[in-house]
Amino acid sequence: MRKTTYLLPILVVVVATALSSIFVVDEREKALVLQFGQIKAVKEEPGLAFKIPLIQEVVRYDDRILSLDTDTIEVTPSDDRRLVVDAFARYRIADVVQFRQAVGVGGLRAAEDRLSSILNAQIREVLGADQVTSDTILSQDRRVLMNRIRDQAQISARGLGLDVVDVRLKQTNLPAQNLDATFARMRAEREREAADEIARGNEAAQRVRALADRTVVETLSDSEREAQITRGEADAERNAILAEAFGANPEFFTFYRSMQAYENALQGSNSSMVLTPDSQFFDYLRSDRPTRDQN
Missing domain, CATH: 3.30.479.30 (Band 7 domain)
Structure with missing residues (x-):
């Protein structure tokens, strides 16, 4: 009984000492064995390792990134x-x-x-x-x-x-103190670029309008010239027809021209004309005008 009383504490001390001398190095770490602050061993491989109990200590360091x-x-x-x-x-x-x-x-x-x-x-x-x-x-x-x-x-x-x-x-x-100045400078640069674009656009618009106006003037001028030519050709053709008709029947041509003159002169309800009684203007309106048969 006395032996058991003495052996049990000794066994506990021995087991505790043995356990305290064993430590485990994880695969994610490295360990140093220190003795009174001095490095005695380096444990970089994972697994079991040993140290002297109470005298040595273990310092672990992370081996990960x-x-x-x-x-x-x-x-x-x-x-x-x-x-x-x-x-x-x-x-x-x-x-x-x-x-x-x-x-x-x-x-x-x-x-x-x-x-x-x-x-x-x-x-x-x-x-x-x-x-x-x-x-x-x-x-x-x-x-x-x-x-x-x-x-x-x-x-x-x-x-x-x-x-x-x-x-x-x-x-x-x-820096925060430079942001406002930088933004202001960027805003000024963008506004200047916008003004340049607007100026170039206005210049292009002026060129387009000027070209359009010149095209309109040239087109109207060409049209007027062609119209004058056509009108002149028509007048010439009309005069030729009238001349031909006058040559074929002078009496009828004179009568036709007089009817046109009456139509142009006697328009409206209150037209007044002052002529001498023997004026040739009314030759075809007088009843005493001799006809071709009478001649």
Whole structure:
């Protein structure tokens, strides 16, 4: 009975010690075995691992690709047109030993603060280069700039044991105080373009109206000329017919012309004419006019 009383606590201590010396490394993480703050072992493969109980401790680090959103900063490209840039990066812990030595007990938060400073510095350096304009940053060429930021940040991040996988510019906007001025300038440019288009349209309309007016005048002139020609030809033909009729029967022609003169002169109900009694105008109205048979 006494032996059982002594052996049971010893067995419990032994089991607890054995269990505390075993730890599991997940496939999504890496682990460091520390002894009084010094690195004694690196566990990068998943599975069971061992440590000395009470003396050694295990520090775990995420082995997955992590995301980091940088602070919004202002950059000034070569055309002096300030832009507000918001970026994010994807990174992973490549060397846990160097990572531990670089950030110490600060861990991932301290590493992200330092990586954010590195990214902001590289963003300002790359986007503020001599040959980089705001149009370049806003165009499809920004992919080249992002790759350049990633490569330069990768060099500095190696000292932290980090591997920068990718860098992307999320937003690239104008500062709030410049938006109104930019919109006003864009509005003025559009109004000027609209005024130019209206002026060109009015000029084209004037040309069309002038051409139409000239066409109308030319058409009327040609029509009037053709009408005068036709009228002259008709008068000539009429005169020829009358001359032919006069030559065939002068007496009838004289009578016809007198009837036309009477019709034109004696129109209306109150026409008055003052003539001498022996005027030839009324020869065909007098009863005493001799006829051809009487002659």
